[in-house]
Amino acid sequence: MLAFGRSTRKLIRDVMEEQERALDILSSQVTELMTKVQTLSSEVQRSNAELYSIKPVQSHGRDCTDIKDNLLSVVPKIPSGIYIVHPENTDSSFEVFCEMDYMGGGWTVMQRRTDGLTDFKRAWADYVDGFGNLAGEHWLGLKKVFHIVNQKDTRFQLHVALVSHDDVISYAAYDDFDLNNETLFFSIHLGRYAGSAGDAFRGYDQDQNQDTAPFSASDVDNDGCNPSCSIDDRTVESCSGQHNQTGWWFNQCGLANLNGSPEDAEQNQGQRMRxxxxxxxxxxxxxxxxxVTMKIRRIATNN
Known part of the structure; x- marks a missing residue:
């Protein structure tokens, strides 16, 4: 019996020692695995930091005309789409939609209305910075357009393409287009008109002429109605308010507002909300x- 007891204790001790060795090995493996996990986690974090770090974005050109001219020597057909531009004398790049198929291509789209899904009832800051979806309805932004058209030794034309509800197509074109800076509220300057839609920017008399007018929005009033205007025998204090809180180059309201909001037209028959x-x-x-689409294209370079 005594011998059997000693044998049993030895067996138990051997089993416990074996378990301790197994635990030591397992602990070592766990420690090694944790070390690998920590190393991998650090590598992932470093990779993410590199992936999402702010780096200079390579532009495709100074504007869509410049992009077209640069790419034509490389590819036979340039697709329309979103490109990155970096106008001269600016410190930033930004995305624009370039129309490369329409009338020879090279057009930078500054405004597009197609489906009514983008709200154009916006304040001044939105019209300055831009809003909407570049591939769909959008307003590029007065500041971006200013940088594009005010590059050295460049001249731009403006083209307005219109489509009616019964699918009639028309256009208005201006052989010169420029904007002043924000200090002058991005006043618009237009050259000679050509087209089939009439020169609504200038209207029929000087009171309707929006050429040289500063831009107005719901919260920045430069429309010339001081303190009010008489429009169709109605007193109007704000052209933006008259046009559903949208922004435009108003001059005593005028005959053009391609940013007009059509959503409330049926509810406000007495006001021009379209x-x-x-x-x-x-x-x-x-x-x-x-x-409607408003687009600009470089037309001359003076050396």
Missing amino acids: ILWDTWRQNGVPHTIKS
């Missing part, structure tokens, strides 16, 4: 506009 180009008419009645 996309407006009043000189485009059929049988004396202005066309109801369902889509």
